[in-house]
Amino acid sequence: MTAPADITSRTPADSAVTLAHIMSEHDTNLYGTVHGGVVMKLIDDAAAAAAGRHAGVPAVTVSVEEMTFLAPVRAGDLLTVRAQVDHAGRTSMDVTVAVTAERWNLTGPVTRAATAHLVFVAVDADGQPHRVPALHPATPADRRRQARARRHRRTTETRS
Template identity: 60%
Template sequence: MTARDGAEGAGGGPAATHEEAPGPAADRPATKPTAASRTTLSHIMTASDTNLLGTVHGGVIMKLVDDAAGAVAGRHSGGPAVTASMDEMVFLEPVRVGDLVHVRAQVNWTGRSSMEVGVRVLAERWNESTPATQVGTAYLVFAAVDEHGRPRPVPQVVPETERDRRRYQEAQIRRTHRLARRRAIKELRERRIADGLDTDD
């Protein structure tokens, strides 16, 4: 199994159903700095990547994002990692045929077996020396798994710069909001079932 195995079936395994807070140091592998797994994936967009509007299909960009994030998660955790969720994907500018797209990814935060990977998507014309434009951002949560698909511990990420520390803090906020949203939805559904308003999902 590779870091990409199981990514499309994100809701199906035990590792993808929850996020764990950081555990005691004795339960975790050695720490790793942010730079140890930071990765950039570059790809030239062609006519086969376009949608009906003539720009690059959002799904193509999302796959590049997932590929880059999966590589980062696998490198940081030292083994297989599966996509647990995409917390956010924002498209800022359209991507065109002939754009050279750079997908830059890094681990922002780690729990006991989960990792948030932040991704920035930039685009520039393949044959021009103009600065790249940021066209998208995304945040994904990955779970490290063993050969049986069970969660396994990951190294704690160590932010190295002020930007890394800011991203770590922002990732903690996103995690808090994710967990609160899940609890609120679960409680709402349970109340509606108890009141006889919902009989199934």
């Protein structure tokens, strides 16, 4: 279980992913707002891409630590999903995702629609955990986010 030879560390920006998607009526529930599950799928996709970029190998979702819906999303909204790795362990990565929505005419304010925190594990061709490069925070905000993810890890490890 070794990290890719040419990659020993990465910053959060190196692996950050932004995914944009226009919601359609097919995504809505009976109330006319977008299904939470549709938003969760986009979150998982963006987070998996960020984790895979950091790891240099595919990464699978192992845990959804936090998933908060802050405002309804509607058909026609432009959803922007931003994911970045905030903490890297030996084979696992904490990924934070922020989701914003813009109304269809794109003239209104950008609304924070959801936030999420997921844990991914890098896997080899046999689906076994694979070592990931270290994460090197490059900015004060990166350091704060890494510290928060570490604190969260310690809290959940104490609980289990």
